[in-house]
Amino acid sequence: MSKITKAACIGGGVIGGAWAARFILGGIDVNMYDPHPEAERIVGEVMANAERAYAMLTMAPLPPKGKLTFSKSIEEAVQGADWIQESVPERLELKRGVITQIDASADPKALIGSSTSGLMPTDLQRDMKYPERMFVAHPYNPVYLLPLAELVGGQKTTRATLDDAKARLATIGMKGVIINKEIEAFVGDRLLEAVWREGLWLIKDDICDTETLDDVIRYSFGMRWAQMGMFETYRIAGGEAGMRHFIAQFGPCLSWPWTKLTDVVDLTEELVDKIANQSDAQSGAYGIRELERIRDENLVGIMQTLKGSNGGRGWGAGKLLAEFESHLWANAPKPEAKAGKDPLNLLEIKVNPSWVDYNNHMTEYRYTQCFADGSDALLRLIGVDMEYVADGHSYYTVESHVRLLDEAKLGDNLVVTMQILPSDGKKVHSFMWLRRASDGALLSTCEHLMLHVSSKEGKSVPPLPSVLEKLQPLIDAHAGLPLPEGAGRHVGQKRG
Ligand SMILES: NC(=O)C1=CN([C@@H]2O[C@H](COP(=O)(O)OP(=O)(O)OC[C@H]3O[C@@H](n4cnc5c(N)ncnc54)[C@H](O)[C@@H]3O)[C@@H](O)[C@H]2O)C=CC1
Numbered sequence: 001m002s003k004i005t006k007a008a009c010i011g012g013g014v015i016g017g018a019w020a021a022r023f024i025l026g027g028i029d030v031n032m033y034d035p036h037p038e039a040e041r042i043v044g045e046v047m048a049n050a051e052r053a054y055a056m057l058t059m060a061p062l063p064p065k066g067k068l069t070f071s072k073s074i075e076e077a078v079q080g081a082d083w084i085q086e087s088v089p090e091r092l093e094l095k096r097g098v099i100t101q102i103d104a105s106a107d108p109k110a111l112i113g114s115s116t117s118g119l120m121p122t123d124l125q126r127d128m129k130y131p132e133r134m135f136v137a138h139p140y141n142p143v144y145l146l147p148l149a150e151l152v153g154g155q156k157t158t159r160a161t162l163d164d165a166k167a168r169l170a171t172i173g174m175k176g177v178i179i180n181k182e183i184e185a186f187v188g189d190r191l192l193e194a195v196w197r198e199g200l201w202l203i204k205d206d207i208c209d210t211e212t213l214d215d216v217i218r219y220s221f222g223m224r225w226a227q228m229g230m231f232e233t234y235r236i237a238g239g240e241a242g243m244r245h246f247i248a249q250f251g252p253c254l255s256w257p258w259t260k261l262t263d264v265v266d267l268t269e270e271l272v273d274k275i276a277n278q279s280d281a282q283s284g285a286y287g288i289r290e291l292e293r294i295r296d297e298n299l300v301g302i303m304q305t306l307k308g309s310n311g312g313r314g315w316g317a318g319k320l321l322a323e324f325e326s327h328l329w330a331n332a333p334k335p336e337a338k339a340g341k342d343p344l345n346l347l348e349i350k351v352n353p354s355w356v357d358y359n360n361h362m363t364e365y366r367y368t369q370c371f372a373d374g375s376d377a378l379l380r381l382i383g384v385d386m387e388y389v390a391d392g393h394s395y396y397t398v399e400s401h402v403r404l405l406d407e408a409k410l411g412d413n414l415v416v417t418m419q420i421l422p423s424d425g426k427k428v429h430s431f432m433w434l435r436r437a438s439d440g441a442l443l444s445t446c447e448h449l450m451l452h453v454s455s456k457e458g459k460s461v462p463p464l465p466s467v468l469e470k471l472q473p474l475i476d477a478h479a480g481l482p483l484p485e486g487a488g489r490h491v492g493q494k495r496g
């Protein structure tokens with residue numbers, strides 16, 4: 001599969017900095033050019049928030065981080081890059097000049113994406129020598145978490161360029177959506193501008209203030225839109241008769257009309273003051289980076305929930321996250337099952353902010369998650385991968401007993417180790433320990449029982465030989481070990 005091996009980011013503000021973070025956390029080296037005197041600080045702060053977000057987002061093994069280098073010119077930045085992302089301010093002349101400069105210095109085969117929110121790619125590629133490789137890759141803020149990029153070609157862009165861009169974006173967890181025809185503001189910003197335009201009228205006309213307007217969005221259709229778009233949502237709203245009934249009922253309202261969409265609000269100084277003051281009253285208690293972190297935690301939670309939706313198959317951005325994680329696992333170095341008398345070292349995990357509860361320590365079900373992920377790590381070790389599961393074989397957990405012995409705190413690095421208790425492969429009985437990495441303190445234990453099943457036959461069966469030949473040496477190596485303290489306990493039994 002084609003991938004991005006080296007990227008250049010031209011412009012490192014809100015969007016360019018976050019593109020750089022997406023590339024770097026995807027294991028890609030980035031050359032950045034931005035003449036802003038504080039570009040390194042700004043990109044560094046975006047990078048820190050992005051790393052924090054990824055630690056919450058996924059347990060899958062990210063590749064080693066790419067290297068970030070600041071360049072002194074566009075010419076220097078684009079050397080060796082096979083993906084160049086332009087993210088300079090939204091002014092046609094400036095962007096066209098920058099893109100023409102990139103074109104003149106870059107490898108003629110390198111792809112050149114523009115982050116423009118609405119300019120036409122045909123206008124941007126006008127002066128290029130190799131315009132066929134230039135397109136709009138319009139992302140959404142924050143680029144390191146939101147996976148969409150609208151891919152829009154100009155008159156001289158080839159279809160192969162757009163297909164290639166889409167395939168490469170998939171390797172960094174992004175969904176490239178190819179837009180059929182070029183149009184100002186593409187699809188997303190056309191929709192957003194309609195809502196934004198109407199919102200400005202509602203504030204100007206004192207129908208509501210900024211906080212009320214935002215509450216209307218976030219307590220209602222904002223949540224719906226994270227998981228289904230407008231058409232799927234309205235299909236459901238049509239009841240059993242679906243979309244046709246919905247249009248029959250609400251179509252006529254469009255001409256009443258309920259919007260002022262054709263009118264543009266005059267952004268007078270008075271209106272800008274009004275909006276800015278209301279916005280300060282609404283959110284001024286938080287700094288921008290703080291708001292970014294809150295936003296990121298919420299987005300991570302939404303994506304993780306969507307990953308578990310639809311009977312575990314995932315939905316929308318959550319399905320994409322699951323596919324990205326499979327890609328990461330498939331590309332990670334394969335762990336080897338080393339048989340020996342020591343407990344198996346299975347997993348290292350960091351306690352992230354969304355795991356901490358009102359008692360200010362890791363909430364109880366996350367202990368269980370650590371052990372579930374620990375037993376998944378054992379399964380990877382013995383060759384139970386997605387292919388094996390797709391073939392109709394798997395292990396199901398049938399029993400587990402977790403003891404909470406000490407508190408895991410925000411930011412702690414945790415380690416899961418395992419001793420395999422007497423088992424025959426069809427049954428895997430184990431004992432796991434969760435320890436704090438810094439001082440080895442024991443925080444929790446779990447006694448755990450899994451059965452190997454044939455999902456086609458709906459019953460427990462022995463594992464296939466390919467798995468048993470990796471598992472048996474581990475079982476044998478631990479066979480003579482004494483039972484760990486805590487194994488075989490019942491709930492409420494005194495320690496000792
Ligand atoms: N902010 C947003 O929510 C989104 C913005 N975009 C698009 O991304 C692009 C950048 O927007 P932002 O990052 O928000 O702007 P920004 O103002 O945060 O960043 C622009 C950066 O470009 C740098 N710059 C200016 N001239 C340059 C040059 N000649 N060469 C290299 N760097 C130069 C500036 O120093 C600045 O750091 C725009 O096209 C915008 O429409 C796209 C999606 C969302």
Ligand SMILES: C[N+](C)(C)CC(=O)CC(=O)[O-]
Nearest residue numbers: 116117139140141189192
């Ligand atoms: C406001 N904006 C036009 C720059 C917004 C975008 O382009 C996309 C986004 O992230 O909302």
